[in-house]
Amino acid sequence: MKILVVGAGLFGAVVARERALAGDSVTVIEKRPHIAGNIYTEPVAGIQVHRYGAHIFHTKSQRIWNYVQQFAEFNRYTNEPIANYHGKIYNLPFNMNTFYEMWGVTTPAQAQAKIAEQRQILAGKTPRNLEEQAISLVGTDIYQTLIKDYTAKQWGRAPKELPAFIIRRLPVRFTYDNNYFDDPYQGIPIGGYTQIVEGMLAQPGITVALNTDFFEKKAQYLHDFDRVVFTGMIDQFFDYSLGTLAYRSLRFETELVDIPNYQGNAVVNYTDAQTPFTRIIEHKHFEFGTSNRHQTIITKEYPMTWEKGLEPYYPVNDQQNDALFQQYRHLATQTAATVIFGGRLGAYRYYNMDQAIAAALQIVYNKDLFH
Ligand code: FAD
Numbered sequence: 001m002k003i004l005v006v007g008a009g010l011f012g013a014v015v016a017r018e019r020a021l022a023g024d025s026v027t028v029i030e031k032r033p034h035i036a037g038n039i040y041t042e043p044v045a046g047i048q049v050h051r052y053g054a055h056i057f058h059t060k061s062q063r064i065w066n067y068v069q070q071f072a073e074f075n076r077y078t079n080e081p082i083a084n085y086h087g088k089i090y091n092l093p094f095n096m097n098t099f100y101e102m103w104g105v106t107t108p109a110q111a112q113a114k115i116a117e118q119r120q121i122l123a124g125k126t127p128r129n130l131e132e133q134a135i136s137l138v139g140t141d142i143y144q145t146l147i148k149d150y151t152a153k154q155w156g157r158a159p160k161e162l163p164a165f166i167i168r169r170l171p172v173r174f175t176y177d178n179n180y181f182d183d184p185y186q187g188i189p190i191g192g193y194t195q196i197v198e199g200m201l202a203q204p205g206i207t208v209a210l211n212t213d214f215f216e217k218k219a220q221y222l223h224d225f226d227r228v229v230f231t232g233m234i235d236q237f238f239d240y241s242l243g244t245l246a247y248r249s250l251r252f253e254t255e256l257v258d259i260p261n262y263q264g265n266a267v268v269n270y271t272d273a274q275t276p277f278t279r280i281i282e283h284k285h286f287e288f289g290t291s292n293r294h295q296t297i298i299t300k301e302y303p304m305t306w307e308k309g310l311e312p313y314y315p316v317n318d319q320q321n322d323a324l325f326q327q328y329r330h331l332a333t334q335t336a337a338t339v340i341f342g343g344r345l346g347a348y349r350y351y352n353m354d355q356a357i358a359a360a361l362q363i364v365y366n367k368d369l370f371h
Contacts, residue, residue: 001370004029004221006214007231009037010353011343013200014360015229019370020205027225028201029212034194035201037231037343038313039353041192045256046292047284048192052313053250053301054267054281055193058186059354065185067357071199074187077286080178081267081279085145091178092269093171094138094146102141108174115139133164137172149273154303155248155316163318188286222338227370229363231343233312234328237336242327245348247312251302253277261289262296277302315348322348340369 001024005012008030016026034040038052056079059065068074083090091097099111118139127133130151134143147167151159155166171182179186189196201208214221214232221228230237235245266285270277277300284296306312315321325348332341342363344351351359363369 001025001226002224003027003227003229003370004225005229005231006221007037007343007345008032008035008197008201008208008210009231009343010039010197010356011346011351011360012037012229012231013197014357015342015364016206017200017203018361018364020203022364022370024205024370026206028206028208029214029221030208030210031213031232033211035208035210036194036197039193039197041194043192044297045295047295047297048287048291049254049283049297049299050193050281050286051252052311053252053299054279054286055353056181056186056188056286057353058181058183059352060183060185061354061358062185064354064357067361068189068196071196072189072191072193075190075287076186077188077266077288078186079180079267080265081180081269082265083146083150083269083271085271090146092146093173093178093180094142095171095173095178096176097178098142098146102145111174127164129160130162130164130166131159133167134159134170137167137170146271150269150271150278152273153276153278156303156305190287222336226338228339230339230341231346233345234325234332234341234348237339237341238328238331242331243324244308245324245328246316246318246321247306248314248316249304249306249310250313251304253300253302255298257296257298258294259296260292260294262298312345314350315344317349 003019003024003026005016005026005028008028012028016028020026039055040051041048042051056077057074081092083092090101096108096111099105103114105111105114115138118141119136121140122132122136127136134147148159155162262282263280267279267281269279279301281299282296284291332339340363341347342359343356
């Protein structure tokens with residue numbers, strides 16, 4: 001088969017590699033000047049810079065972990081972000097260290113009693129929004145200090161107006177454990193993420209064209225290829241004919257600083273309302289600070305409302321947008337039989353990297369899709 005993969009991100013690269021291995025002829029087009037989509041990293045002053053925000057690989061699946069090991073060696077990085085609220089530091093995710101820093105409590109029973117006391121403000125009601133959900137999980141003090149303003153900056157809306165489900169799986173621990181992820185496999189590829197996608201696309205049978213936007217020759221591509229795997233925005237594919245899906249965007253401000261160590265940690269969240277960015281990442285700490293002993297590179301992350309022309313980073317999976325997405329899915333089944341939509345934009349879903357790989361592996365051997 002002749003297959004066109006639109007987008008050289010992780011999802012597209014897995015599909016391209018697996019279909020090339022199965023004997024198909026695969027062309028990958030990518031509108032950016034580089035491969036790897038949002039997991040793109042590049043070395044600057046010897047430091048691997050995560051161009052589209054901090055990326056930490058973590059998974060529960062041994063199969064996916066083994067799969068990525070084919071393309072890179074991983075270090076033993078463990079994500080232990082901290083929060084800065086008006087100059088005071090708190091450990092994340094919420095655990096006994098955070099409770100000690102907030103209240104001076106030293107045992108799980110004391111922390112649980114404090115949360116139970118503060119939760120009484122809800123009078124036993126089931127949480128109806130993110131604010132109530134947060135208070136029910138960690139009490140009012142942690143909500144006010146570490147969640148309220150941070151969440152408002154991230155989503156551009158007050159937590160009262162956001163659905164509870166966004167933080168239903170918020171990690172809360174009654175142990176002194178700062179490891180953010182609850183997954184047995186975690187790490188950062190030594191030498192960056194780009195090599196992973198490079199390795200996948202090096203499979204014989206794959207041709208890659210950068211700086212190439214699908215929409216410049218949509219009709220011709222649809223005519224020339226047996227299958228199109230589309231990992232761009234599904235609403236754009238249909239020319240926004242049913243309406244525009246909502247996304248959150250980000251602006252990154254990166255600087256090289258002439259000191260060896262800026263903040264002592266890879267990720268520091270700024271949880272107050274006055275600081276306009278949500279976090280600062282210091283890239284060298286993903287590789288234990290060994291890459292450049294004199295300088296460091298930091299990136300400030302500013303959340304923004306998405307509009308056409310900006311990068312759509314996060315889908316806004318509320319009821320209204322999910323319903324619109326379902327209408328686009330329906331339209332796809334009726335009008336675009338040879339097109340397979342996937343990846344975080346095609347599926348309008350926030351995928352972690354392991355989920356993007358798993359979703360790609362799930363479709364590539366589906367005989368109904370590729371026959
Ligand atoms: P993408 O990487 O977005 O790739 C899609 C590609 O398609 C892009 O390169 C795009 O330019 C291209 N494209 C779109 N439209 C067209 C078109 N019309 N023509 C040609 N090309 C087109 N995951 C984790 O597991 N751990 C993390 O710590 C983590 N942190 C993240 C932090 C941020 C800020 C963000 C935004 C995401 C994070 N993720 C993380 C998720 C991770 O980035 C995704 O899982 C992964 O990038 C999904 O790959 P994809 O191929 O689906 O999408």
